[in-house]
Amino acid sequence: MRRLPPLRALEAFVRIVRLGSARAAAAELGLSPSALSRRVANLEDFTGKKLFSRSQQAMRLTDEGRAFYDAVAPHLEALAVAVEGQSENLQLLRLRLGVLPLFGTQRLFPRLPELRKLHPRLHIDVDTGPHLIDRVGDTLDAAILLMTEPNQGLHSVRLDENTLHAICSRDIAAEIGTEPAFDALEGQTFLAHTDMPLSFDAWKRALGFTALLPPLDHYDSGQLILEAAAQGLGIAVMHDDHLKRNNDPRLAKLFAGTEIASPYSYWFVCRPVDLEQRPVRMFHDWLVSAHL
DSSP states (O other), rough: OOOOOHHHHHHHHHHHHHOOHHHHHHHHHTTOOHHHHHHHHHHHHHHTTTEEEEETTEEOOHHHHHHHHHHHHHHHHHHHHHHHHHHHSSOOOOEEEEEOOOOIIIIGGHHHHHHHHHHEEEEEEOOSOHHHHHHHHTBBSSEEEESOOOTTTTTEEEOOOEEEEEEEHHHHHHOOSOOOOOHHHTSSOOEEEEEEETHHHHHHHHTOOTOOOOEEESSSSSHHHHHHHHTTTTTTEEHHHHHHHOOOOOEEEEEEEOEEOOOOOOEEEGGGGGGSSHHHHHHHHHHHHTOO
C-alpha cells in the first residue's frame, strides 16, 4: 500500500484554503498558530511542494498549493462520504436552511430526493420565516435568498441570473394587448414582491415608462403574486424563470420579446466557518453540482 500523507496535516491545509485564513483554521482546529504552521510544514515536506508563501504571519496559497488542493479536496470529501456510508454509529446530520417559498416549491423540493439518496443521514429543517439573512449563523446554518449582492462577510454562491417580465392573466392581456401603451398600463394595478423592491423600477426604465405611477400592491410571497396575477388582480413584475417553472396556462407575458436584466439573483449564503460543518458542506457541494 502506498504511503499516506499525514491526515491531520491534510485537514489543516484544507481548512486554511476553505476558510481563507490560517487564524480561522487554527481556531476551528483548536490549535495555536505555530502548531498549525508545523502541520502545514509536515505536509510540504511530504509532498516536496511549497503550498503556501509566508509573509508577516500571513499564509497565501501558491500555484502549486492551488493545484494540490484541486487534486486532493474532492478525494477527501469522497473518503468522508465512504466512511459515513459504512458507519453504523453516526447520528443524523441536520441542516437548518432558510429558503424562500417559491424557490423551495419550484426548484429545491423536486430535487431533494437526489440529495437524500446521496446523503441518507442528512436531514433538513426548512425555515421560510422573515429576515433570513439576519439569522444566518444564528438560528440558520445557511440560506437561499434573492439579493442584488451578497454580504461581504458571508460565503456566497450565485445560483442564477434572471430576466424580468410583466405577467398577468390572459383576460387582462386580451384587454390591453401584449404590448400595451402607457395609458393602458396606467389604469392597471401592479403587484410587487417585498423582497424585490428594485424590480418594478428596473422594468419601467428598460421600457421607457419611468413616469408610470400605477397603484402598487406588495406581497411577501412569490407564489401568492403568481396566483394573484392569474386571478386578474394585477400585473406582476417577476422573473421569467418563475413563470416558466410555474407553467400556469392562465398567465401571459407582456412585452415578451424584451429582455430586461433583473437586479436580483438567487444566492446560497452561509458563514465561512460554517462551511466546515458536514451538513452545510454536503448541501453546498450538492447544490453547486445540481444546477437547480
